[in-house]
Amino acid sequence: MQRPDVRRMPEPVRVWLLGGFRVSVGTRVIEDDQWRLRKAAALVKLLSLAPDHRLHREQAMDLLWPEHLEKKAASNNLRQTVHAARRALASDPSEGSRYLASKDESLLLCPEGDLWVDVDAFEEAAATARRTRDPAAYRVAPELYAGDLLPEDRYEEWTQGRREELRQLHLALLIELAGLHEEHSENNLAIDALQKAVATEPTLEEAHAALMRLHALAGQPERALAQYER
Secondary structure (H helix, E strand, O other), X not given: OOOOOOOOOOOOEEEEOEOOOEEEEOOEXXXXXHHOOHHHHHHHHHHHHOHHHEEEHHHHHHHHOOOOOOHHHHHHHHHXXXXXXXXXXXXXXXXXXXXXXXXXXXXXXXOOOOEEEHHHHHHHHHHHHHHHOOHHHHHHHHHHOOOOEOHHHOOOHHHHHHXXXXXXXXXXXXHHHHHHHHHOOOHHHHHHHHHHXXXXXXXXXXXXXXHHHHHHHOOOHHHHHHHHHO
């Protein structure tokens, strides 16, 4: 008689990319030196950002080794990188492929387990806020934005477009939240949201103009002038 599969489910994996890279598996936080290879951490970052957390092996090789290594060398590098990432993710080496799987020439992050990525959570919260137009929902999304995407990888080409996209979404949410507060005559809350926006992006003219208008409406021309000078 065939024995039932009694393997326990993989532990939940949480990945933080905003404000800096961090990964936890269950209650265990993976320390930097546990990745062994820098590219192993980079592979997990790529998969965390990829649609459905899935990436074709060829695409992973092109992104990780853009200097266009000979294909066999790049393939060998990827094999070692996958092995190192699996060792970091799984406390039991035999379980590594359950956290980082290979299927149909693609690599998949946590295909059968519980995966949470802060970028996903931020974008989902932003979509909910825009759908509901609820100020409470709008306050949730910016709180999930802990900082720019992967600041330690600022010069990696594969991070640059995505970093700017997320940054602009964060700023837009703050301006939209300020607009909602102003519609409800909650000018102090509107000012607070706009001040957070200009603290993140000091050259954001739209936010400065809105702050000047709100200070003027509040009968505080000196603050409006100070904002203009800033």
